[in-house]
Amino acid sequence: MTLRLYDTQTGEVRDFVPLAPGKVSLYVCGLTVQSAPHVGHVRSGVNFDVLQRWLRHRGYEVTFIRNVTDIDDKILAKSAEQHRPWFNLAYDMHRELSKAYDALNVAPPTYEPLATGHVPEMIALIEDLIAAGHAYAAPDGSGDVYFDVRSWPSYGELTHQGVDDMEDATDADPRGKRDPRDFALWKGRKESEPETASWPSPWGLGRPGWHIECSAMAGKYLGPAFDIHGGGLDLRFPHHENELAQARAAGRPFASYWLHNAWITTSGEKMSKSLGNSLTIPNVLERYRGIELRFYLVAAHYRSHVEFSFEALDEAAVGFRRIEGFLERAGASQAGALPEGFVVAMDDDLGTPAAVALLYDVVREGNRALAAGEDATALAGQVLAMLDVLGLNPADPAWGAPAGADEKLNSAVDALVAGLLAQRQAAREARDWAAADAVRDQLKAAGIEITDTPDGPRWSI
Known part of the structure; x- marks a missing residue:
């Protein structure tokens, strides 16, 4: 049997053939750690955890990289609203995300790089793009650097769009752009932003654009060509489209397969903080066990929308x-x-x-x-x-604790249930069906199910 995967770029399910026999390189876009993770966020983590588990079961040696975006416009805006340092917000929310993954038994990746730890690699990639004629520094003195979408004829190949059909990129002031759809590779520091949110570069103090982060980190740990790039369906455009363009324009083959998990929706709309309908993991876990939430997420196909x-x-x-x-x-x-x-x-x-x-x-x-x-x-x-x-x-x-760890509690429950079952059996022998049913109902109300077998009653919670 051959593993077959749906490649978002080709739009078809095709045989999976890794670049190197017996080995799989997998990169998944992780979260921007701006606030507490909700159910929609962790679906991607669970889905790609199942993928890596299945690949390993089939005997592949998997190198799995899942990044964390810890510097971004949204992080700066959220931290300003909360009057706290941006790096403190990002650190706290990263910890919350790790707790959520742990609560759902999402196995850790081979490595989880932070965007802030890979600025030199991003600068090097931007310099390669400028040298190749596919990027330019804005002439307005802002310190911004943009990818020139018109310079790359294949731009739009992931989502099968033409440049003229695309919306303008809204990630920077358009005044320094050659084309409104050009996207930011580097953002010059603004006076309104904290000094700590900037790094030195050939174009002055600033910080990386969102898209360049993942291309640089994927190249750092998986090389110029790797097997699978994954993430949420909402990342196909513009994030993954831009990742693919800038990587290939710099001479890197990049991903062979693109896998995208679908959204979790509420009232027909994508679950998001902006809609006010997000369900944070700690809140959901007050009502359900992590294993039950994971089962709910796993039971749906990763490409199907879940209401x-x-x-x-x-x-x-x-x-x-x-x-x-x-x-x-x-x-x-x-x-x-x-x-x-x-x-x-x-x-x-x-x-x-x-x-x-x-x-x-x-x-x-x-x-x-x-x-x-x-x-x-x-x-x-x-x-x-x-x-x-x-x-x-x-x-x-x-x-959590393995079965039998709390032996005293288990023994107490055993003794209580055994006593009630003995009462029920005595009532049945006396043909007092009402009393027997009353005991059964009492146990059921406590969440204990009784199954009568030829060897006597069995019970389970």
């Missing part, structure tokens, strides 16, 4: 608890072999909906086996293997 609702998240949480209940009843302890259908689904452009559907099928088969008094160990092993790939194994230490 967020707490009702849908409730359903996902209940569904995952059923999976956990089966594993508990089956006494699962070790992952087995992956079902062939799961492998086929994941090789088909990370088909997680089909993979999760198969996961449910195996759980149902396992529950039927347990109800019939049969051994379900092999089926439980398949479930654990699938959950491992999806980053959803409840026994993974990333989710």
Whole structure:
């Protein structure tokens, strides 16, 4: 079987052929750390975490770079509003982002570079573009440097647009531009900006434009050509289009495949802070476990738009608890072999909906086996293997204390439930069905499910 991925640039699902046999180089645009991460933000982190897990499962050695933008117009504006240093805001929000990733078991990348740590590489790339005739310093004395979109005939190749059909770039004052669509590579320092938000350059004090950051960092760690570039669908234009143009104009082949995850929407609109409908991770985790939120995100295909609702998240949480209940009843302890259908689904452009559907099928088969008094160990092993790939194994230490860590609490719950089950059994033997049902309802109200089997009642939370 061959892994096939949807390449946004070509618009088709095609066989994945890495540049180097057995190795994959992956770059994902991380977040601009201006405020606390919401559900829409972490979807990209979860989706590309599944991709790297699947690549590694298939035997590839993966070098995964996911950057953090810690200097940007938005960061400067937010920090000014909050009367705090921009670097303090960026640092705090970076920590919040790391906590959110940890809470959802998003494995760390090979490296997570900060934009502020790679200004020399950005300056070098800008100098290459100027020397090649594809960039110019603004003649107005602002210290700005722009990419000349008209100088690069392939500009627009990622999103299949012509220059004349594009909107103007709004990332800098247009007075120094040759064309309104030229975008900023370097921004000269303004008097209104803090001195700490500027670096020396051949064009004077200033800071990098957003787009040049990722091209420089990708080149630093993955080289001039690499396999996969990923990010949110909203980054296709102008960010990724500009990344591709400036890299190739500087003589770098850049990415072979472009993968983009779709949005999470609320009321049909992209989840964002500007709409006021964002759901921060700490708030959501007050109502749900991280593993339940991850299951909700994984169950949808990465290219499908998701209309967020707490009702849908409730359903996902209940569904995952059923999976956990089966594993508990089956006494699962070790992952087995992956079902062939799961492998086929994941090789088909990370088909997680089909993979999760198969996961449910195996759980149902396992529950039927347990109800019939049969051994379900092999089926439980398949479930654990699938959950491992999806980053959803409840026994993974990333989710907190391993099962059995709080033995005193577990023993107390066992004793209480056993006592109630004994009362229920006594009522059943006395044919006092009302009393037996009352005990069952009491347990159900406490979140404890009872399953009657030939070997006696089993319970799960």
